[in-house]
Amino acid sequence: MRGFELVRPATLEEAIRLLDTDDPTVRPLSGGTAIMQMMKTGIFKPSRLVSLSSLAGDHSAITLDDKGFLSIGAMTTLAAVEHSQVVLQHAPLLPKVMKRLANVRVRNAATVGGALAHGDPHMDLPPVLAALDAEVIAQGPGGQRRIPVADLYAGYFETVLQRGEIIASVSVPPRNGCNSVYRKTTTRTADDWPALGVATSLGRGEGVLQHVRLFASAATERMTRLGSAEAHLRGNRPEAKLLEEAGRIAAQEVEVIDDAHGSAAYKVALVAVQVRRALHEALQQGSEQ
Ligand SMILES: Cc1cc2nc3c(=O)[nH]c(=O)nc-3n(C[C@H](O)[C@H](O)[C@H](O)COP(=O)(O)OP(=O)(O)OC[C@H]3O[C@@H](n4cnc5c(N)ncnc54)[C@H](O)[C@@H]3O)c2cc1C
Structure with missing residues (x-):
């Protein structure tokens, strides 16, 4: 591993200033679980890492506002999300x-x-936060902006975050009677990286599906919204035939890649099955309430 500078700014503004450079190897460092792997394998050689650890005090709160919007600070650990009672109550899919x-x-x-x-x-x-219609609050040299998680990814390992921009928090809207499901398919252990992730959020009214969100990840080069399958479902009665058709449409529209977790052909077949099952599971949740 080659040498690099490690800086620990005390404020978000100072971190943004340190990251606002033409050098693409200057990056923020949060938990370090991903970036350190990339450095150890030599894929990423930073000239400077801007540690956000001193910002944890101000940016790791989980709060709920009076309109039911959940705010999760960017420095919140995944374990804190897992064990938060507020998250459990307002976005139970996350834990x-x-x-x-x-x-x-x-x-x-x-x-x-x-x-x-x-x-x-x-x-x-x-995919889970995208299905929940969550937005990222990004802070950068030009100020603050909100980016729907659904629009955050530009490509493989590529986000739409701009130079110097840091994710400060994520905002999750109230559920409004919708039911959400994430189906993770792993080909090795249960907690392994997924071969396919399918997330959905469904809301019914007057016997038909009104709110439909459907996302696939892992099998694809970037998280993908399954827009044609969503359109097929919206406004229709959620009968078994419709769910099966949506699975088939999703498998046709998604661009699947081969990798160590399985062949593209296998994953296309998985998409059809897991989309149908995710939709079915979300509808069952609704009927249980
Ligand atoms: C053994 C192992 C198994 C794993 N299995 C899974 C799995 O099953 N499912 C899964 O989803 N993930 C899995 N992961 C990945 C894990 O979820 C990520 O490593 C972790 O979420 C990255 O968070 P971090 O805080 O450690 O990020 P870091 O490693 O600190 O940073 C990751 C990237 O994000 C940038 N960054 C960090 N914070 C910010 C910010 N606030 N604003 C802008 N940019 C920022 C960094 O510059 C870097 O490019 C696994 C990781 C390991 C090591």
């Missing part, structure tokens, strides 16, 4: 997802900001 995300040691160190900014298409959190 559930954490149980099978990596392992306890990783979740104790990894942060929500890092899990969103890393841009690895195999991450579990992006």
Whole structure:
């Protein structure tokens, strides 16, 4: 590993100033669980890491506002999300997802900001937060902006975050009667990186599906919204045939990649099955309430 400068700014503004440079090897460091792996394998050789650890005090709170919006600071660890009673009550899917995300040691160190900014298409959190209509609050040299998690990824390991921009928090809107599900398919251990992740959020009214969100990840080069399958479902009665058709449409529209977790052909077949199952599970949750 080659030498690099490690700086520990005391404020978000100072961190942004230190990151606002033409050098693409200057990066923020949060939990370090992803970036250190990349450095150890020589994929990433930074000239400077800007540690956000001193910002944890101000940016690791989990709060709920009077309109029911959940705010999770970027420096919140995945373990804190997993064990938060506020999260459990207002976004119960998140703690559930954490149980099978990596392992306890990783979740104790990894942060929500890092899990969103890393841009690895195999991450579990992006499709889940996208299905929940969450937004990232990014702070940069030009001020603050909100980016829907659904629009955060530009490509493989690539986000739309600009030079000097840091994820400060993520905002999750109230559920408004919608039911959400994440189905993670792993080909080795249960808590392994997924071969496919499918997240959905469904809301019904007058017997038909009104609110439909459907995202796939891991099998794809970047998290992908399954827009054609969503359109097929919206406005229709959620009968078994419709869910099966949506699975088939999703498998047709998604661009799947081969990797160590399985062949593209296998993953296309998985998409059809897991989309159907995710939709079915979300509808069952609704009928149980
Ligand atoms: C053994 C192992 C198993 C794993 N299994 C899974 C799994 O099953 N599912 C899964 O989803 N993930 C898995 N992971 C990945 C893990 O979730 C990520 O490593 C972690 O979420 C990254 O968070 P971090 O805080 O450690 O980020 P860091 O490593 O500190 O940073 C990651 C990237 O994000 C950038 N960054 C960090 N914070 C910010 C910020 N606030 N704003 C802007 N950019 C920022 C950094 O510059 C870097 O590019 C696994 C990791 C390991 C080591």
